Amino acid sequence: xxxxxxxxxxxxxxxxxxxxxxxxxxxxxxxxxxxxxxxxxxxxxxxxxxxxxxxxxxxxxxxxxxxxxxxxxxxxxxxxxxxxxxxxxxxxxxxxxxxxxxxxxxxxxxxxxxxxxxxxxxxxxxxxxxxxxxxxxxxxxxxxxxxxxxxxxxxxxxxxxxxxxxxxx
Amino acid sequence: xxxxxxxxxxxxxxxxxxxxxxxxxxxxxxxxxxxxxxxxxxxxxxxxxxxxxxxxxxxxxxxxxxxxxxxxxxxxxxxxxxxxxxxxxxxxxxxxxxxxxxxxxxxxxxxxxxxxxxxxxxxxxxxxxxxxxxxxxxxxxxxx
Numbered sequence: 001x002x003x004x005x006x007x008x009x010x011x012x013x014x015x016x017x018x019x020x021x022x023x024x025x026x027x028x029x030x031x032x033x034x035x036x037x038x039x040x041x042x043x044x045x046x047x048x049x050x051x052x053x054x055x056x057x058x059x060x061x062x063x064x065x066x067x068x069x070x071x072x073x074x075x076x077x078x079x080x081x082x083x084x085x086x087x088x089x090x091x092x093x094x095x096x097x098x099x100x101x102x103x104x105x106x107x108x109x110x111x112x113x114x115x116x117x118x119x120x121x122x123x124x125x126x127x128x129x130x131x132x133x134x135x136x137x138x139x140x141x142x143x144x145x146x147x148x149x150x151x152x153x154x155x156x157x158x159x160x161x162x163x164x165x166x167x168x169x
Numbered sequence: 170x171x172x173x174x175x176x177x178x179x180x181x182x183x184x185x186x187x188x189x190x191x192x193x194x195x196x197x198x199x200x201x202x203x204x205x206x207x208x209x210x211x212x213x214x215x216x217x218x219x220x221x222x223x224x225x226x227x228x229x230x231x232x233x234x235x236x237x238x239x240x241x242x243x244x245x246x247x248x249x250x251x252x253x254x255x256x257x258x259x260x261x262x263x264x265x266x267x268x269x270x271x272x273x274x275x276x277x278x279x280x281x282x283x284x285x286x287x288x289x290x291x292x293x294x295x296x297x298x299x300x301x302x303x304x305x306x307x308x309x310x311x312x313x
Contacts, residue, residue, distance in 0.1 A: 003232060006232075007230070010230070014226050014230070015224070015225045015226050017226070018224070018225070018226035019221065019222075019224055022224070032226065032228050035226050035228075036228065036230070036231065039230050039232070040231075040232060043232045099213075102213040103213050103216045103217045103220065104217070105213065106213055106214055106217035106218075107217060107221070125192075125214075125218045126218050126221045126222055127222070128189060128192070130189055145185075146184075146185040146186065147185070149185035150183060150184050150185035153182065153183050153185065154183050156214060157183065157210055157211070157214070160210040160213055160214065161210050164209070164210060
């Protein structure tokens with residue numbers, strides 16, 4: 001496998017790796033470093049990549065594990081507290097400011113979820129993987145994934161309703 | 170899509186039993202702009218997911234090893250230990266040289282002291298011999 005072959009395999013999901021890393025590590029710089037590091041790791045083990053029939057799922061699992069390691073290591077512990085500098089991309093420029101705030105609110109709400117739920121909601125609702133793939137990526141049983149996902153969705157919804165009602169009245 | 174159907178799907182969505190197709194239906198409805206008031210919070214949710222999906226990794230991918238801090242530290246320690254070894258080596262040499270010089274000085278001092286003693290005693294002896302000659306001369310004068 002040469003460099004261009006490798007890039008052809010990796011490019012379709014590099015953004016997904018980046019977004020998952022950012023979901024877990026919060027800061028953009030950290031996520032960029034993590035993505036870079038992961039792609040390099042994949043490149044180093046490129047001989048083995050042929051054995052995996054699903055490189056993408058493998059990469060996502062690696063991302064998850066790598067980010068957990070980063071979070072555990074002291075080096076990253078001061079960075080987890082950095083407030084997210086999330087910028088929304090011009091989707092609702094013409095819409096009301098309040099509306100945009102509510103959309104951004106979702107980001108903060110997800111940030112407060114437990115790590116496991118964060119990953120699963122990222123993989124399902126943002127990246128739209130099917131359950132089978134998610135089970136493989138996070139190494140959990142389907143029922144456990146569903147329970148975590150359901151819990152995450154309900155929590156976000158309840159918080160949104162709470163925030164919205166307070167905000168209006 | 171009629172509202173009753175959407176409500177049903179929302180229930181399933183919260184229980185995480187929707188399929189990807191059903192979620193796509195929900196997404197289309199909630200990002201479409203006409204959302205029933207009591208379901209407003211889902212519009213925020215699905216709009217957020219849409220925007221979150223747009224974020225991309227913009228940095229160029231480099232497949233060269235990145236210079237990690239760890240490696241630098243490793244080489245730094247190697248360099249430091251080499252430096253320590255070298256300085257110990259040089260220091261030892263200097264110390265030996267210094268000791269040798271001190272030893273030589275000590276020996277030199279001892280030798281010169283000994284020689285001085287010798288020369289002093291020789292002078293004494295010479296004096297004595299000179300006196301002896303003087304006596305001998307005297308004796309010769311008297312005997313003549």
